[in-house]
Amino acid sequence: MSERKKRILLVIGGGIAAYKCLELIRRARERGYAVRAVMTKAAAEFVTPLSVGALTGDRVFQDLFSLDDEREIGHIQLSREADMIVVAPATADLMAKMAGGHADDLATAVLLATDKPVLVAPAMNPYMWRHPATQRNAATLLADGVALIGPNVGEMAERNEAGPGRMAEPHEILAAIEARLAPAPTGLLAPPPLITPPAAGLPLAGRHVIVTSGPTHEPIDPVRYIANRSSGKQGHAIAAAAAALGARVTLVSGPTGQPDPRGVDVIRIEAARDMLAAVKAALPADCAIFAAAVADWRVASASDEKIKKDGKSSAPRLELIENPDILKTIAHEGPGRRPSLVIGFAAETENVLTHAQRKRKSKGCDWIVANDVSPETGIMGGDRNTVHLVTADGVEDWPEMDKGAVAEALMARAAAHLRTMTADV
Numbered sequence: 001m002s003e004r005k006k007r008i009l010l011v012i013g014g015g016i017a018a019y020k021c022l023e024l025i026r027r028a029r030e031r032g033y034a035v036r037a038v039m040t041k042a043a044a045e046f047v048t049p050l051s052v053g054a055l056t057g058d059r060v061f062q063d064l065f066s067l068d069d070e071r072e073i074g075h076i077q078l079s080r081e082a083d084m085i086v087v088a089p090a091t092a093d094l095m096a097k098m099a100g101g102h103a104d105d106l107a108t109a110v111l112l113a114t115d116k117p118v119l120v121a122p123a124m125n126p127y128m129w130r131h132p133a134t135q136r137n138a139a140t141l142l143a144d145g146v147a148l149i150g151p152n153v154g155e156m157a158e159r160n161e162a163g164p165g166r167m168a169e170p171h172e173i174l175a176a177i178e179a180r181l182a183p184a185p186t187g188l189l190a191p192p193p194l195i196t197p198p199a200a201g202l203p204l205a206g207r208h209v210i211v212t213s214g215p216t217h218e219p220i221d222p223v224r225y226i227a228n229r230s231s232g233k234q235g236h237a238i239a240a241a242a243a244a245l246g247a248r249v250t251l252v253s254g255p256t257g258q259p260d261p262r263g264v265d266v267i268r269i270e271a272a273r274d275m276l277a278a279v280k281a282a283l284p285a286d287c288a289i290f291a292a293a294v295a296d297w298r299v300a301s302a303s304d305e306k307i308k309k310d311g312k313s314s315a316p317r318l319e320l321i322e323n324p325d326i327l328k329t330i331a332h333e334g335p336g337r338r339p340s341l342v343i344g345f346a347a348e349t350e351n352v353l354t355h356a357q358r359k360r361k362s363k364g365c366d367w368i369v370a371n372d373v374s375p376e377t378g379i380m381g382g383d384r385n386t387v388h389l390v391t392a393d394g395v396e397d398w399p400e401m402d403k404g405a406v407a408e409a410l411m412a413r414a415a416a417h418l419r420t421m422t423a424d425v
Ligand code: CTP
Pocket: 212, 272, 290, 291, 292, 293, 294, 295, 296, 323, 324, 325, 326, 327, 328, 343, 344, 345, 346, 347, 348, 359
């Protein structure tokens, strides 16, 4: 039925998790994929090229400067003939080299020369994964259109070490490969477009980006209000990331303890209706990101005076009415007013992806950044976030990152998307 086997080029990095690659190769071949392996020098310290070659049924490629290799099959051909490149385990060092565009050995040269989808399975110590340098590199790779799977949370090879850093299991990696290589009927995990760097200047130079952030405070009377636990960390980080990429940024924020991001125009509001008015006043914009946790309801008629007990026997009854939906309103603005890229957030405590996909349609936005805000995740108010990017093409699962790295990856993706939209016109 199918004319030829799909080809996976497996780049094996030097980590203890390299042994899991043997299982990955075996399973991939069972599923009908042809697998070729490139090993870094360090990888050969953990698993022998002999074992890898026995399982791939092919020679194993190791050396950029091997005359034989280059004559028979050069690094360009190696990367071009593959349908997909999988990097597993991806060490912190290998990720740094990829993010920096290095090409000083066969593995990195192949990765730089490819025009095929790349899937990276990080594996490292939790401290290394959480280090800002690795988080920056992960964000850069995501922004470059590379897919990441894992790392999973769990026990490390080192004793008494636990946290995010375990390589995803072979069956999980295989599922991610299949989702990308098979024509996915659900449209899930369609490979992200390859992103080309901007010709000149910063990627968002000349763009106007509006960001909402923080909670809203809905007054009950002059001293009391209804609020929620949003810290504004994610929204403020997005505004900072957009500014760092050269955008003119208007940040419309509810009350938060966050410092104003540098170079950002901050408009402070309290209630949802003021937030909507401020966002409308800031239009037009190229991109709008709605990270605020807007209160869904407000008190129907807030009292102008402090509500007193005055010896009354019963507590006052508050009648609530629905607030305007700011994201939905802006997503339905007419031509010239609607930003080209409208991004919402979906804060869910259950069935995260189902709710998020439904929300993308019902709100009329282009992308939804979905996250699980159940109390046990620690996301609300915390510094880290695990998000899924829901677009018309499908769902991308991003690894756990700090909120700054999520913001950088999201804005870099937005910049690339805006660029392709402009190029299309
Ligand atoms: N949002 C908004 N205005 C509102 C409510 C939500 O702009 N009145 C935006 C949020 O900023 C977020 C998205 O809509 O980008 C989804 O918010 P969320 O609280 O997850 O969804 P709700 O629409 O409030 O739906 P529900 O609470 O039923 O999940």
